[in-house]
Amino acid sequence: MSFFLLATLLISFVQGCGGSSKYSAGHAERSYPRRMSPREEVLTTQASAPANEASREESYEDSKEPNEATAMAPYSPPPPRSQPLAQNVAGGQPADGKTDATVSESIEKEARKVHGQRSPILIYTANFQMAVFEVANSLAEVERIAREVGGFVTKRTDRQITARVPAARFYETVGRLEKLGDVIQRDVTAQDVTEEYLDTEVRLRNARAMRDRLEQLLAKANTVQDSLMIERELNRIAAEIERMEGRLKFLRDRAAYSTITVSFDPKQVVTPPPAVRLPFPWLTSHSLARLLSL
Amino acid sequence: MSRLLCPLLLAVLLLAVGCGRPFSPATPGSFTELKDPLDFDYRAVSADGVVLGIKAHKNEPKVDLAFAERAFEQQIRSNGYALLEKRDIRTSSGFPGKQFRMGHDEAKNPHLYYVTIFVTNDYVYVLEAGGAKEQMLRYEAPITWHIEHFQMK
Numbered sequence: 001m002s003f004f005l006l007a008t009l010l011i012s013f014v015q016g017c018g019g020s021s022k023y024s025a026g027h028a029e030r031s032y033p034r035r036m037s038p039r040e041e042v043l044t045t046q047a048s049a050p051a052n053e054a055s056r057e058e059s060y061e062d063s064k065e066p067n068e069a070t071a072m073a074p075y076s077p078p079p080p081r082s083q084p085l086a087q088n089v090a091g092g093q094p095a096d097g098k099t100d101a102t103v104s105e106s107i108e109k110e111a112r113k114v115h116g117q118r119s120p121i122l123i124y125t126a127n128f129q130m131a132v133f134e135v136a137n138s139l140a141e142v143e144r145i146a147r148e149v150g151g152f153v154t155k156r157t158d159r160q161i162t163a164r165v166p167a168a169r170f171y172e173t174v175g176r177l178e179k180l181g182d183v184i185q186r187d188v189t190a191q192d193v194t195e196e197y198l199d200t201e202v203r204l205r206n207a208r209a210m211r212d213r214l215e216q217l218l219a220k221a222n223t224v225q226d227s228l229m230i231e232r233e234l235n236r237i238a239a240e241i242e243r244m245e246g247r248l249k250f251l252r253d254r255a256a257y258s259t260i261t262v263s264f265d266p267k268q269v270v271t272p273p274p275a276v277r278l279p280f281p282w283l284t285s286h287s288l289a290r291l292l293s294l
Numbered sequence: 295m296s297r298l299l300c301p302l303l304l305a306v307l308l309l310a311v312g313c314g315r316p317f318s319p320a321t322p323g324s325f326t327e328l329k330d331p332l333d334f335d336y337r338a339v340s341a342d343g344v345v346l347g348i349k350a351h352k353n354e355p356k357v358d359l360a361f362a363e364r365a366f367e368q369q370i371r372s373n374g375y376a377l378l379e380k381r382d383i384r385t386s387s388g389f390p391g392k393q394f395r396m397g398h399d400e401a402k403n404p405h406l407y408y409v410t411i412f413v414t415n416d417y418v419y420v421l422e423a424g425g426a427k428e429q430m431l432r433y434e435a436p437i438t439w440h441i442e443h444f445q446m447k
Contacts, residue, residue, distance in 0.1 A: 131377070132398055133375070133398055133399055133404055134404040181376055184374065280351070281351050282362070291334075291422045
């Protein structure tokens with residue numbers, strides 16, 4: 001009796017498992033192709049007939065919006081792309097019918113996809129306003145600390161010093177600087193430039209691909225007019241690439257080395273005016289300068 | 295009549311002298327008191343430029359030492375002085391006060407500036423001492439003596 005019961009249970013369990021996997025498979029089949037978002041529909045309607053089946057598949061992949069389930073799931077890097085997006089664009093005109101706007105939308109999506117897999121790119125900045133006491137010694141001390149942590153001084157005046165220190169040692173440096181003297185005002189910021197960095201990176205990749213394609217077209221150009229047109233476009237793309245490379249270099253540099261400025265100039269102190277001015281002459285009548293003026 | 299007038303005149307004279315400043319300063323041996331203290335009620339200077347100053351302000355509106363201490367500390371921050379230390383002080387007669395030790399660069403040279411406050415029912419006494427850091431450190435003992443032997447009236 002118990003044998004039959006056990007056997008029945010076992011069969012039910014196996015059927016249950018099989019049923020659920022069948023259901024999953026069926027669900028997957030039913031849900032593919034999923035319903036397109038309005039933006040995808042726009043993309044599809046704007047696109048002309050694709051050159052081949054492969055490119056159509058890629059275009060679909062590009063325009064795929066993360067649904068709720070995938071948006072919450074841990075990020076998995078996108079499959080390697082056979083061709084960058086901009087490679088579909090020839091001579092400044094979208095070969096597959098995509099307009100500039102749709103291309104840039106695709107780039108934005110690409111950036112969003114990539115965003116999840118990297119740690120944030122942060123630019124740390126600190127400004128210290130110190131009380132004006134033993135300025136010369138303090139400036140030398142700031143410089144010494146900056147060098148000790150592997151940084152360097154970018155600017156030094158009689159009353160102010162700016163140093164760049166490795167981002168990994170930013171907080172350590174800030175802690176050491178706070179002990180240097182009486183800190184009147186402290187301003188520490190961490191600016192997240194991840195999105196800008198990744199966007200620029202994707203745009204740069206596509207611009208380079210476009211440049212390669214233009215170079216190929218230039219080699220095949222039959223008329224002088226075509227050559228001139230392509231060269232003009234090449235120059236524009238080259239300038240754009242340079243600008244983006246410069247921006248990426250700047251962001252990388254700012255993120256790798258944090259900027260710390262220490263000022264000893266009382267004129268730069270920005271303190272909010274007191275809400276109430278206390279009416280005590282004994283409070284405001286003292287000053288070292290007045291004491292020493294004989 | 296004259297026997298009655300003489301002590302009265304003497305009393306008025308003493309009172310008049312006393313009215314000049316409601317305290318008795320103690321000038322250290324290495325300092326000399328200035329005849330014209332300008333904005334202060336008392337000023338003395340050492341040969342190498344350390345200056346002592348005292349000013350008695352009417353305690354109006356009335357405050358106590360704790361109030362004065364807090365208000366003064368706020369004031370220091372907005373004036374850009376580096377607050378180096380805050381000390382509890384007592385005169386030789388045991389009257390409590392508060393001393394703020396501050397630093398500030400004057401013409402790029404580090405200076406020390408001590409402000410000591412005593413609060414009575416009638417007056418707020420502000421005792422100041424200032425000078426180049428090196429000299430101030432040298433005159434530490436006379437300055438302390440000057441404060442400890444300060445007498446309020």
